[in-house]
Amino acid sequence: MATVSLRLGDLVWGKLGRYPPWPGKIVNPPKDLKKPRGKKCFFVKFFGTEDHAWIKVEQLKPYHAHKEEMIKINKGKRFQQAVDAVEEFLRKTKGKDQGSSHNSSEEKNRRNSSEERGKQSAGEEKRKASLSEGKLKKGTGEGKKRVSSVSSERGSKSPLKRAQDQSPRKRGRPPKDEKDLTIPESSTVKRVMTGTVAGFKWPPSVSEPVKDSDPHFHHFLLSQTEKPAVCYQAITKKLKVCEEETGSTSIQAADSTAVNGSITPTDKKIGFLGLGLMGSGIVSNLLKMGHTVTVWNRTAEKCDLFIQEGARLGRTPAEVVSTCDITFACVSDPKAAKDLVLGPSGVLQGIRPGKCYVDMSTVDADTVTELAQVIVSRGGRFLEAPVSGNQQLSNDGMLVILAAGDRGLYEDCSSCFQAMGKTSFFLGEVGNAAKMMLIVNMVQGSFMATIAEGLTLAQVTGQSQQTLLDILNQGQLASIFLDQKCQNILQGNFKPDFYLKYIQKDLRLAIALGDSVNHPTPMAAAANEVYKRAKALDQSDNDMSAVYRAYIH
Numbered sequence: 001m002a003t004v005s006l007r008l009g010d011l012v013w014g015k016l017g018r019y020p021p022w023p024g025k026i027v028n029p030p031k032d033l034k035k036p037r038g039k040k041c042f043f044v045k046f047f048g049t050e051d052h053a054w055i056k057v058e059q060l061k062p063y064h065a066h067k068e069e070m071i072k073i074n075k076g077k078r079f080q081q082a083v084d085a086v087e088e089f090l091r092k093t094k095g096k097d098q099g100s101s102h103n104s105s106e107e108k109n110r111r112n113s114s115e116e117r118g119k120q121s122a123g124e125e126k127r128k129a130s131l132s133e134g135k136l137k138k139g140t141g142e143g144k145k146r147v148s149s150v151s152s153e154r155g156s157k158s159p160l161k162r163a164q165d166q167s168p169r170k171r172g173r174p175p176k177d178e179k180d181l182t183i184p185e186s187s188t189v190k191r192v193m194t195g196t197v198a199g200f201k202w203p204p205s206v207s208e209p210v211k212d213s214d215p216h217f218h219h220f221l222l223s224q225t226e227k228p229a230v231c232y233q234a235i236t237k238k239l240k241v242c243e244e245e246t247g248s249t250s251i252q253a254a255d256s257t258a259v260n261g262s263i264t265p266t267d268k269k270i271g272f273l274g275l276g277l278m279g280s281g282i283v284s285n286l287l288k289m290g291h292t293v294t295v296w297n298r299t300a301e302k303c304d305l306f307i308q309e310g311a312r313l314g315r316t317p318a319e320v321v322s323t324c325d326i327t328f329a330c331v332s333d334p335k336a337a338k339d340l341v342l343g344p345s346g347v348l349q350g351i352r353p354g355k356c357y358v359d360m361s362t363v364d365a366d367t368v369t370e371l372a373q374v375i376v377s378r379g380g381r382f383l384e385a386p387v388s389g390n391q392q393l394s395n396d397g398m399l400v401i402l403a404a405g406d407r408g409l410y411e412d413c414s415s416c417f418q419a420m421g422k423t424s425f426f427l428g429e430v431g432n433a434a435k436m437m438l439i440v441n442m443v444q445g446s447f448m449a450t451i452a453e454g455l456t457l458a459q460v461t462g463q464s465q466q467t468l469l470d471i472l473n474q475g476q477l478a479s480i481f482l483d484q485k486c487q488n489i490l491q492g493n494f495k496p497d498f499y500l501k502y503i504q505k506d507l508r509l510a511i512a513l514g515d516s517v518n519h520p521t522p523m524a525a526a527a528n529e530v531y532k533r534a535k536a537l538d539q540s541d542n543d544m545s546a547v548y549r550a551y552i553h
Contacts, residue, residue, distance in 0.1 A: 006042060011063035011086060013070055014044050014055040020074045023047045023063060023086045029054075047089070048082030078473070078483060265290040266415045271324035273317050273340060273347070275302040277496065278360075278387060279330040281394030282420045287311060289419035296320050317341075321350030321357065326413060330360040330387075333505055334367040341371050353379030356409050360401075362386045362441065362502070364509045365431035372405060372430045383409045384430055386437040387421065390498040398422045402440075404433035435513060442510035442524045445503040445544065448485060449527040452548040455489055465490060485545040494542040501540035504531035 006012065006026060013021040029035070029043035029052075041056045063086065071083065272283050275297040286293050287309050295303050296314040303313055314320035317340055321327045327347065331337050337359060341347040347357060357375050359368060363386075372382040383406050389399040401417050401424035403410050410426050417424040427433050458468045469486045472478065488494060507528040514521035534540075534550040 006057065006060060006062070011090075012042075012044060013061040013063060013066050014046070014053070015059050020079065021061070021066075021070055022079070023070075023082050026060075046082070047085040048078060078478070078480065263289045263415055263418050265292075265419070266326075266412065268325035268412065269294065269323065270416065271296070271314065271320040271327035273297070273320060273327065273329040274331045274361075275306070276330065276332065277391040277499070278389070278394045278399075280306075281391060281396075282328070282330065282360075282387075282399070283311065284309070284395065285397040285419045286416060289415070291416065291419065294320050294324055316345035317347045318345045318350035321347050321355055322352070326356040326358060326409070326416070328358045328360055328385075328416070332361070332502065334361075334363040334509075337361045337363050337367060337371065341374065348374055348378065351375055351378040351380040354381070355379075356381045356383070356406075356412070358383045358385050358409070358413060360385050360387055362437050362506055363434055364438070364512065365434040368434045369431050381406045381409045382430065383413065384433045385410075385413070385417075385424070386433055388437065388440050389421075392497055394420070401425070402427060402433040402436050404428055405430045438506055438510040438513055441503060441506035442521070444481075445507045445531065446523050446527040447481075448503070448544050449530045449547055451482065451485055452489065452530075452545070452551055455486065455548065456551040485543075488543060488545040489548045494539070494546040496541060496543045498544050499540070500531060500534055500542055500544045500546050503544040504528065504535060507531060 008026055008028065010026045012024055012026060014024050015021055024044040024046040026042045027045045035041070035043075036054050041054045042060065043052065044055045044060070045052050067083075270286060270291050271294045272279065272286070273296050275283060275295060279297075280302070283293060283295060283306055287306065292312075293306070293310075294312040294314045295306050296317055296319075297303050303311070307313055314323070317327075317329075327350075329337070329340055329347070331340055339346070341357075351357065357380055359371060359382075368384045372384070375382040383403055385401050385403040387394075387399040387401050393399050397420055399421035401421045403413075403417075403424055404427045407426065427436055455465050455468065458465050465486075469483070469490070472486070473483060484497075507524050511521050511524050511528060514524070530550050531544075531547055534547045537549055537553055539546040539549055
């Protein structure tokens with residue numbers, strides 16, 4: 001395949017994290033952002049998002065040549081908004097070019113006309129000076145000097161020169177800072193690069209003009225970042241540990257696509273137990289970033305693919321723990337988490353002083369506290385680190401990691417967390433991460449049930465479900481989650497990205513958490529009943545969006 005030559009300023013399609021191929025522009029990176037080593041890459045700013053990334057050349061395609069192809073395969077609303085932003089950018093750029101060309105032509109004509117008038121005026125001045133000199137020939141020398149002086153003074157500046165001196169700048173020509181249409185980093189990005197980000201609470205955005213930027217594109221980006229809702233910035237390469245007033249800490253890690261190859265892997269041996277939807281993506285990213293990984297799974301065949309990618313095979317959980325420095329685990333529920341640690345040839349049998357165990361399963365606080373106690377009683381170190389996300393985010397290295405327990409172990413896991421996620425938070429003592437994760441999934445599960453309820457209500461009342469989605473995508477609820485799950489329902493595609501049975505499990509555990517502190521959770525309880533009905537309709541192993549089927553049967 002012939003290599004397409006790309007350069008600064010080109011519009012391109014590039015793959016970034018969780019997104020499909022996305023439109024962007026090759027721009028100059030911030031001065032303090034170093035280029036990754038290895039293969040040739042360009043720094044790309046993506047339209048319709050606040051993402052910026054180093055993208056390998058082979059992952060880039062020219063915008064115009066592949067526009068029709070990309071539009072056919074990507075139908076999401078946010079994708080269309082990004083394409084619209086590109087087209088608007090092109091229209092404005094074309095308008096500026098035409099205006100500049102027209103103005104340049106006008107300026108040239110005006111200059112020629114002015115020069116002609118200037119020559120005529122200079123000739124007239126000279127003739128008048130001659131006449132004056134003739135008339136005053138008989139005058140005194142002083143008179144001659146005076147006339148000579150006046151003539152010289154008047155002839156020294158033509159009308160053209162005077163007009164130029166009075167004008168602040170030439171009409172039709174942009175000032176120097178308007179010539180380069182390269183889109184620079186937004187003011188939000190500049191704040192990230194130059195200041196400390198405390199607890200990911202962004203300062204209010206100031207609407208200051210940014211030089212060398214297309215106004216529409218810059219406005220589109222600012223609309224995504226004006227409020228303090230953004231929890232990470234993919235452009236940052238360095239690990240940042242930020243303290244909040246609550247004492248919690250967050251490691252701000254880069255999008256693994258953006259920093260491909262720039263993570264320095266720990267020299268510690270890593271073990272991983274459980275290769276389900278989430279675990280498979282995590283292990284794949286650990287290997288890609290250069291970590292030494294030993295894997296184990298109840299179904300041994302699942303290990304084969306990772307062995308081919310360079311992983312080592314552990315025969316039992318105990319063997320993995322005994323041969324590795326840090327062992328991660330990601331299994332389905334509290335029972336599986338306990339069996340993995342306490343069962344035959346389990347994790348506990350491999351624990352000895354200094355060995356580290358990180359449980360990434362979503363379980364209740366009582367379960368994780370019990371596991372921590374038995375691990376620590378054997379001299380081991382324990383960290384809980386459940387993850388928020390789905391299979392796609394796991395594959396893309398864009399998970400959000402919630403950690404609690406051994407703070408030193410949390411820091412030892414920094415390169416692993418950077419490889420598998422975009423952000424990780426340290427929440428203090430064991431149990432806090434489990435509680436927070438259940439609350440997050442409770443909100444997500446309840447929202448999913450509400451989406452399904454709204455789509456079915458639209459259908460039975462004769463309203464278009466697609467129109468409802470279009471309206472939601474234009475409002476405050478617009479999100480990738482909303483768009484993807486609605487698309488699943490409209491297309492009847494319930495391939496699991498997050499198993500329905502697991503979101504129902506998390507709702508059940510969240511309700512129990514509320515009961516333990518006598519806090520009502522009526523919304524979660526109602527959603528839980530809908531998911532239970534969906535399970536009764538054999539939807540357990542489908543995506544959580546299959547809860548929709550509970551409303552139509």
